[in-house]
Amino acid sequence: MTITKQAPTSAASRTLAGPGSFIHNVLGNNIAPIAIALIAVSVVLSFMTPVFFTAGNLSNIVTQSAVVGIAAIGATFVIITSGIDLSVGSNIALSGLAGAIVGQSVNGIMGVLIVLAVAVAIGAFNGVSVSWLRLAPFIVTLAVMGMTRGLTLQFSQGQSVYGLPTALNWLGSADLFGMKVSAILTVILFVIAHLVLSRTTFGHRVFAVGGNAEAARLAGINVKAVVFSTYVIAGLCAGIAAIILLGRLDSATPNAAIGTELNVIAAVVIGGTSLFGGKGSMVGTFIGVLLIGVINNGLTLLNVSAFFVQFVQGALIFLAVLLDALNNRRVRNLRA
Amino acid sequence: MRSARKPLLSVAGISKTYGPNEVLSGISFSLEPGSITGLVGENGAGKSTLIKILAGATAPTAGAVALNDVALPTTTGAVIEAGVSVIYQELTDIPDMSLLENVLLGNLASTWGVSRKRLNRERASQSLHKVGLGDLDLGTPIRELSISQRQLAEIARCLVRDAKVLILDEPTSSLPEADVNNLLTVIEGLRSEGLCILYVTHHLSELFRIADRLIILRDGRMVGDAPISEWNERLLVRTMLAKDLENAYPWVPRDLGDELLAISGLQAKGVEGGTLSIRRREIVGLVGLAGAGRTELMKAIAGVNPVKSGTITIDKRSLRPGKLGAARRQGVIYAPEDRKTEGLVLNSSISSNIAFGNYGPISKFGVLNPKAMTQRAVDFAGKYDIRFRSPQQAVGELSGGNQQKVILARINETHPKVVLFDDPTRGVDVGAKWGIYEHIFNLAANGAGILITSSDTDEVLAVSDRVFVLLGGKVVAEFKRDEFDRERILHLASVANASNED
Numbered sequence: 001m002t003i004t005k006q007a008p009t010s011a012a013s014r015t016l017a018g019p020g021s022f023i024h025n026v027l028g029n030n031i032a033p034i035a036i037a038l039i040a041v042s043v044v045l046s047f048m049t050p051v052f053f054t055a056g057n058l059s060n061i062v063t064q065s066a067v068v069g070i071a072a073i074g075a076t077f078v079i080i081t082s083g084i085d086l087s088v089g090s091n092i093a094l095s096g097l098a099g100a101i102v103g104q105s106v107n108g109i110m111g112v113l114i115v116l117a118v119a120v121a122i123g124a125f126n127g128v129s130v131s132w133l134r135l136a137p138f139i140v141t142l143a144v145m146g147m148t149r150g151l152t153l154q155f156s157q158g159q160s161v162y163g164l165p166t167a168l169n170w171l172g173s174a175d176l177f178g179m180k181v182s183a184i185l186t187v188i189l190f191v192i193a194h195l196v197l198s199r200t201t202f203g204h205r206v207f208a209v210g211g212n213a214e215a216a217r218l219a220g221i222n223v224k225a226v227v228f229s230t231y232v233i234a235g236l237c238a239g240i241a242a243i244i245l246l247g248r249l250d251s252a253t254p255n256a257a258i259g260t261e262l263n264v265i266a267a268v269v270i271g272g273t274s275l276f277g278g279k280g281s282m283v284g285t286f287i288g289v290l291l292i293g294v295i296n297n298g299l300t301l302l303n304v305s306a307f308f309v310q311f312v313q314g315a316l317i318f319l320a321v322l323l324d325a326l327n328n329r330r331v332r333n334l335r336a
Numbered sequence: 337m338r339s340a341r342k343p344l345l346s347v348a349g350i351s352k353t354y355g356p357n358e359v360l361s362g363i364s365f366s367l368e369p370g371s372i373t374g375l376v377g378e379n380g381a382g383k384s385t386l387i388k389i390l391a392g393a394t395a396p397t398a399g400a401v402a403l404n405d406v407a408l409p410t411t412t413g414a415v416i417e418a419g420v421s422v423i424y425q426e427l428t429d430i431p432d433m434s435l436l437e438n439v440l441l442g443n444l445a446s447t448w449g450v451s452r453k454r455l456n457r458e459r460a461s462q463s464l465h466k467v468g469l470g471d472l473d474l475g476t477p478i479r480e481l482s483i484s485q486r487q488l489a490e491i492a493r494c495l496v497r498d499a500k501v502l503i504l505d506e507p508t509s510s511l512p513e514a515d516v517n518n519l520l521t522v523i524e525g526l527r528s529e530g531l532c533i534l535y536v537t538h539h540l541s542e543l544f545r546i547a548d549r550l551i552i553l554r555d556g557r558m559v560g561d562a563p564i565s566e567w568n569e570r571l572l573v574r575t576m577l578a579k580d581l582e583n584a585y586p587w588v589p590r591d592l593g594d595e596l597l598a599i600s601g602l603q604a605k606g607v608e609g610g611t612l613s614i615r616r617r618e619i620v621g622l623v624g625l626a627g628a629g630r631t632e633l634m635k636a637i638a639g640v641n642p643v644k645s646g647t648i649t650i651d652k653r654s655l656r657p658g659k660l661g662a663a664r665r666q667g668v669i670y671a672p673e674d675r676k677t678e679g680l681v682l683n684s685s686i687s688s689n690i691a692f693g694n695y696g697p698i699s700k701f702g703v704l705n706p707k708a709m710t711q712r713a714v715d716f717a718g719k720y721d722i723r724f725r726s727p728q729q730a731v732g733e734l735s736g737g738n739q740q741k742v743i744l745a746r747i748n749e750t751h752p753k754v755v756l757f758d759d760p761t762r763g764v765d766v767g768a769k770w771g772i773y774e775h776i777f778n779l780a781a782n783g784a785g786i787l788i789t790s791s792d793t794d795e796v797l798a799v800s801d802r803v804f805v806l807l808g809g810k811v812v813a814e815f816k817r818d819e820f821d822r823e824r825i826l827h828l829a830s831v832a833n834a835s836n837e838d
Contacts, residue, residue, distance in 0.1 A: 200702050200703055201699050201702050202702060204691065204695070207688070208681050208688070211682070211683050214677060215679055215680055215692075216693075217660065218640060218670060218672055218678055219692040219693035219694075220660075220692075220693030220750075278681065278684065279683060
């Protein structure tokens, strides 16, 4: 960059396609390619199977994406701070189980509260470990993933808990205005999360911490508190996802949500949030969640084997990580 | 001059454009073996781009580079193979490997994949001798060496690869004075061995000491190319900046107030008893060699690093030492030495970087006002002369001087009582230094107390009302501006048994 060629700033010097413009921001966040991919896949699918582009099926996609989607909201906060949360799947299982047991023996409302409390506690444990104990997020959440899954199996003795009170089932099974409550809730939560991330000082701090933690600290941002909060948010989101899963299955199973963390991370990364931290958006994550949902749905409608579906998901993650790395390198080359 | 020799490296009509920006335009020169050519220019003049082209890291838009009349390869690996090596500002060694392994990095001689120990040791020590490191044990982990030794080891690495052209990009920016001399001697030795050296630096005195010839870039064009005998410092600055620079440090006497900050017996990592004071409207300098604890003392005062013992008083109220939050609430702010790793979030926009940690003016109940954020950046651009295309531009794209001004703006707007500036003009060119100091002087004039340090002692002396000399983490002497004695201060900063003085 040559300073001499940079015109002194004026409102007029901002152009439509220049840096800082709408187009640049969208491309810079990697949203445009993924949005195009989502549209392209949807168009192809609607030609290949008439069922795809029906209101029922589209709403079905959002409903089926609810668990991954809500968990991905929390994961987006965590990943922007350059952290990671692998424990989300087993968090869903343990908090769900705890809520189901309490729900059956006390009442549904109490069950809901217990699900959220357990999920937030697990998130807080992750958060304390990462921020105050300064442990590596990958290892901590991997350990917590093992611990929580182990506790789930121990408490349940490998047995599912069937037949839950209505209050606990409502979120995951009820309908409202002809749509599933879980689908509506997912969209609402995404809107709220988007506003928090892009319009609040908290969201701004999250980006600062992910972009350069030391600079953020010296600028007076409480880095540990910010990092801690993102893991708590991730825990809270896992709890909401757990309630939806309970309602959908009308049961808590010890093997619930196994491998969900991979889908969640995939959705976030495909949505343009950088694993290197400091970059990302809720809009991107939402599109990422939809893309994975649409592809799963399409492959099912086309009767593709479940084994191959897993391959496609893996390939998607690979592609997303590749794009992330390439984009990072391009940015760094510009700066060097 | 050795102009009779056949040129080794020739650059013919090189231009480079990034999008609409022409960064280099029609650069032509040739370098002979056994010569040192200085390359100078302001930040953003195109030096880095030129180095990148010579290193094969980027291709020119037009023009060609030839080594011994053969076109230079287009990949970095092949360029090194061909004999052109670049020593970058930051070390590129592998800290956990030994000196031997680092010098022979990627270049171990082997038979059938088995390393040929004796041959390798010979090759390494031969090169290390040429850079004056012949006495070191080849097995020493390189992390145990000093920064300047590691830098010399990097030069040795290039020699092992049979470099004919050596490009040094600001090699002295992080070296203490004694090591700079040593490095310059080594470079002169390499010239007599027939190497062709391109030396890039902001330190003009170094050029006058070793260069045979100077090439000056401005706005991507070559605006000067002549033997060293035809240059003097004044002419050089005028050519670089296209204007005279009468006084790089606009110091004016200020009416100093009462004592604002007092530190006594501070003990922390790298600090062995820091005792000093700062008055209102006063600029206090810290002089010390690299490793004397300048950064450590500042970080301890500001609570960035934990403090073992000692007291800090601000405005006659005691401050709990070693607590960043407490220090900031009392208006004690540290401006870090390393902009890129400690000062800024490079990927974030300029408006965001200004906002970090100071959301008051641009938010309500935790909700940001994007319009106010942008407006603030635009206002600051005028107030602090920060040059950028758009407030949404990533701060990492700005030049070093402009980045520093973003940090300055952010600090100024918190209305601090005491600011600790750790090498605020590091890697900033002469022209931008003036602008940065202008704001620091304003800050002081408005009532703040300033503690400042720089790797350039002359700069500290030029801007300070009073200096403290640091040695081995201890404050060993204090001088008022009218008592400044450069030789004496430097002596105290480098001698262990200096007696205390007033």
